[in-house]
Amino acid sequence: MQAPLPSAEYIPPWRREWKDIQPTLLKMRRSMAALKSSPLRVMRVSQLDSDLLDVELFGMLKEQLWSAFSLFNHSIREKFEPELVAILSFLLYKFSIYDSAASYGAQLQNLKYRNERLHKGALESFAKDAPITKTQKILYGLFMVGGQYTWSRLSRLMTTQGWGALDEDDTRKKVYNILQRAEKYWQALTLVNFLVFLFNGRFRTLIDRILQMRLVYAKKSLNRQVSFEFLNRQLVWHAFTEFLLFLMPLINLEKLKLKVSRMLLPKSYLASSQGYDQLPDHQCAVCHEKSTNDATGTGTGAPIGQMEDLTVHNPYVANCGHLYCYVCLKSKITLYEGEWACLRCGERVESMEKYAEIVEDEEVVAETQDDGNEDSNKNELTSSGYIVGSDDLQD
Numbered sequence: 001m002q003a004p005l006p007s008a009e010y011i012p013p014w015r016r017e018w019k020d021i022q023p024t025l026l027k028m029r030r031s032m033a034a035l036k037s038s039p040l041r042v043m044r045v046s047q048l049d050s051d052l053l054d055v056e057l058f059g060m061l062k063e064q065l066w067s068a069f070s071l072f073n074h075s076i077r078e079k080f081e082p083e084l085v086a087i088l089s090f091l092l093y094k095f096s097i098y099d100s101a102a103s104y105g106a107q108l109q110n111l112k113y114r115n116e117r118l119h120k121g122a123l124e125s126f127a128k129d130a131p132i133t134k135t136q137k138i139l140y141g142l143f144m145v146g147g148q149y150t151w152s153r154l155s156r157l158m159t160t161q162g163w164g165a166l167d168e169d170d171t172r173k174k175v176y177n178i179l180q181r182a183e184k185y186w187q188a189l190t191l192v193n194f195l196v197f198l199f200n201g202r203f204r205t206l207i208d209r210i211l212q213m214r215l216v217y218a219k220k221s222l223n224r225q226v227s228f229e230f231l232n233r234q235l236v237w238h239a240f241t242e243f244l245l246f247l248m249p250l251i252n253l254e255k256l257k258l259k260v261s262r263m264l265l266p267k268s269y270l271a272s273s274q275g276y277d278q279l280p281d282h283q284c285a286v287c288h289e290k291s292t293n294d295a296t297g298t299g300t301g302a303p304i305g306q307m308e309d310l311t312v313h314n315p316y317v318a319n320c321g322h323l324y325c326y327v328c329l330k331s332k333i334t335l336y337e338g339e340w341a342c343l344r345c346g347e348r349v350e351s352m353e354k355y356a357e358i359v360e361d362e363e364v365v366a367e368t369q370d371d372g373n374e375d376s377n378k379n380e381l382t383s384s385g386y387i388v389g390s391d392d393l394q395d
Helices: 013-020 022-033 044-071 074-079 081-100 104-108 134-161 171-200 206-211 229-250 253-264 267-272 285-298 326-336 362-370 390-394
Strands: 111-115 213-217 315-318 323-325 352-356
Touching (some): 013 022, 044 081, 044 104, 044 111, 044 171, 081 104, 104 111, 171 206, 206 213, 315 326
Antiparallel strands (some): 315 323
């Protein structure tokens, strides 16, 4: 039995009519291109912000890439750095511009590329955005990825081989001069393009202008929402930092820390924790504390009371009865404002008096011993000296 012949494919009438009307629509489109209309305005700050976001994203990814290569030999990264940067740039280009016609920064700013060659005259603002062609995408990748890689490799080659220091007749020197001149022209054209961009807001980069790729809004009905949350947080932290910078010099942290230590720790621990209560009487505990701190910083410590001359100079006695250098004791009292604890006994030092040592003849000492019934509170003799008041020093 013979199989039935396949029926002809059914074509709807509207499709046939749509195909027939295409030449007429094309003529109308071309005639509208000659008309004048209001230009399409895309905010310049959004276009520039998208470029900054792309740069920041590329910097973050490159930093992660360098950290991944930190375990390898450093020469590997230095040798293949242009290739690694080119691979990273290609991946970003493939998954952004080539796939979705917009970089990651542009997507965050609600922007995309369109083919500006198809938007002339009245079609600039009203026509549906024409997507960029595959040719434009490939050329964009060649310029941005291949061009940057080629220039980086050439710069390294010319620098390592010293093309700039060769004779003028050398071919490499001529190539070097041509490339340097081309770089200057490119920078000048880039500057001119940026000034034109600031004027009309079209074609952010020179490559975009060459390829006729313009950034436009991906969703025209979407309003630009500006969040001031980050700005407010920055202002609050800035004001708080300024307040701390104003307040911190007014607070004596050393005094506060010492006061808390004296409240929490017993006097015996404060006196014996560092061993200054074992020092001889003729040595200054504050001088030894400074010497110990300096030795700890340099890594060369010294036993207490040894290897250094820490004798008390210009001795003054604290209200607890222990001797210190005048400069050491005065600086501690001034710095801690009466909260400093004696390094030998842990008592709070609030005042200081001059300590003087007298030398008497044996006859005077014998007479003094015979007159032992006199008031001992007036002049208290010790084995090393006595405390004198301000009136005695004047006499």
